[in-house]
Amino acid sequence: MRAILTYHSIDESGSPISVSREAFRAHVRWLASGAVRVLPLADLITADDAHDAVAITFDDGFLNFFHDAAPALLEASLPATVFVVPEHVGGSNDWGGQSVPGIPTLSLMDWKRLGELARAGVSLGAHTRRHRDLSQVRGAALEDEVAGCVERMAAELGHRPTTFAYPYGAVDALSATVVRDVFALACTTELRAVRRDDDRALLPRLDMFYFRERGQLEAWGSAAFRSRLWLRAQGRRVRRLVQGRGPRVTGRVAGGHAA
Ligand SMILES: [Zn+2]
Numbered sequence: 001m002r003a004i005l006t007y008h009s010i011d012e013s014g015s016p017i018s019v020s021r022e023a024f025r026a027h028v029r030w031l032a033s034g035a036v037r038v039l040p041l042a043d044l045i046t047a048d049d050a051h052d053a054v055a056i057t058f059d060d061g062f063l064n065f066f067h068d069a070a071p072a073l074l075e076a077s078l079p080a081t082v083f084v085v086p087e088h089v090g091g092s093n094d095w096g097g098q099s100v101p102g103i104p105t106l107s108l109m110d111w112k113r114l115g116e117l118a119r120a121g122v123s124l125g126a127h128t129r130r131h132r133d134l135s136q137v138r139g140a141a142l143e144d145e146v147a148g149c150v151e152r153m154a155a156e157l158g159h160r161p162t163t164f165a166y167p168y169g170a171v172d173a174l175s176a177t178v179v180r181d182v183f184a185l186a187c188t189t190e191l192r193a194v195r196r197d198d199d200r201a202l203l204p205r206l207d208m209f210y211f212r213e214r215g216q217l218e219a220w221g222s223a224a225f226r227s228r229l230w231l232r233a234q235g236r237r238v239r240r241l242v243q244g245r246g247p248r249v250t251g252r253v254a255g256g257h258a259a
Contacts, residue, residue, distance in 0.1 A: 002052070058083065074122075082125065083125045088131065123163070134178075162183060
């Protein structure tokens with residue numbers, strides 16, 4: 001089984017975007033144990049299915065990544081990708097200028113820290129310019145959120161990102177086409193393992209919020225792990241239908257929260 005793991009913030013709030021420091025440390029111990037291969041995102045997608053493998057991703061670029069996640073990942077030589085929101089770098093996750101109930105408003109890394117991470121080997125991907133729901137923007141605004149994001153990151157960091165994550169996991173046919181033209185890989189929030197025939201512009205991920213309790217990630221590959229994954233995916237699907245929002249990914253099933 002191959003899967004892309006999603007984290008957002010390492011903090012103690014218990015919010016849907018949060019994994020505690022202790023839970024993250026336990027994940028790192030397991031990831032560094034050799035139980036599965038941990039590959040850079042691009043390598044995971046081209047790897048065969050003969051070996052279990054994961055790629056580690058962090059959305060939004062929280063400052064706590066710099067202090068609480070990067071040191072542990074780098075010490076264990078675990079590759080990771082951070083998806084950055086250029087117009088909020090050095091600011092906070094108050095997307096649209098307002099906070100969301102249940103989601104903590106937290107500081108994001110500045111360009112200096114992002115540059116340090118890139119030099120240390122952390123991969124930086126794009127997460128739109130302003131953390132916009134791409135299914136809701138069209139024309140020049142859509143172009144600006146996707147291609148404009150690359151240009152801003154290249155200007156600040158001297159390096160063009162080749163990977164992308166959709167804010168809120170929100171994507172439709174048009175935005176997927178625009179993203180596919182610009183990036184080698186793009187990640188949704190569809191909760192499942194990677195399949196050989198997956199569209200590289202619509203890659204699924206496993207949100208580690210659902211695997212934050214002790215032993216849940218470590219059960220990787222077991223029947224219990226697979227049934228837990230299936231149940232979580234069903235639960236998210238049902239909640240979306242109840243909330244009248246429907247699947248986020250056109251023609252596929254996906255979920256997502258305010259991140
Ligand atoms: Zn996000």
